[in-house]
Amino acid sequence: MPKVAILPTPLARAALAGSNPRNAATCGIYDVAGRLGQAHRKPKWLSDYIEQLIEKAGFPKAYPVLKAGKLASGVTRDSRWCRAAVDLWFDGQLPPGSRDAGAVAGRVEVDSRLNTNLHSLFEDVA
Numbered sequence: 612m613p614k615v616a617i618l619p620t621p622l623a624r625a626a627l628a629g630s631n632p633r634n635a636a637t638c639g640i641y642d643v644a645g646r647l648g649q650a651h652r653k654p655k656w657l658s659d660y661i662e663q664l665i666e667k668a669g670f671p672k673a674y675p676v677l678k679a680g681k682l683a684s685g686v687t688r689d690s691r692w693c694r695a696a697v698d699l700w701f702d703g704q705l706p707p708g709s710r711d712a713g714a715v716a717g718r719v720e721v722d723s724r725l726n727t728n729l730h731s732l733f734e735d736v737a
Contacts, residue, residue, distance in 0.1 A: 637674070637691040646701060654688035661686045669703075671696035 644650045644657050652660070662685060664670035673690035675682040 634691075636694055638694045638697055639692075640686065640688055640690050643692065643697060646697075658686040658688070658690075661690075670700055 640654065640657055640661070641650055643661060644652060647660075649657060649660065661670065661673075665672055665686070671692055672684070673686055673692050675684050676687055676689050676691070677683070678687060678689075
């Protein structure tokens with residue numbers, strides 16, 4: 612069976628960056644787009660949309676990105692945001708009653724994952 616190799620394209624590097632623990636405190640344009648229900652859109656459309664959200668809806672600004680040797684402050688396909696700031700913005704979009712329900716649902720999801728991992732830790736002990 613032939614081995615499968617990932618070609619070192621910019622998209623492949625970006626996908627690997629998302630799984631790097633050092634980048635856990637940030638999120639990228641497609642993370643934001645997915646939460647907006649727009650992950651199927653092209654980067655240019657997403658950039659324009661997120662720029663409008665920054666200008667008119669209080670969405671957090673992206674960290675500056677180095678493009679062609681200069682800092683770009685606008686939204687690009689390589690933009691990264693502080694995950695906590697993005698989470699707070701999305702939480703602020705929910706009606707007050709939904710915020711509590713979302714926190715409970717998130718806690719249930721985390722507890723479920725922790726229980727699954729805990730079970731796999733002690734599988735051989737029994």
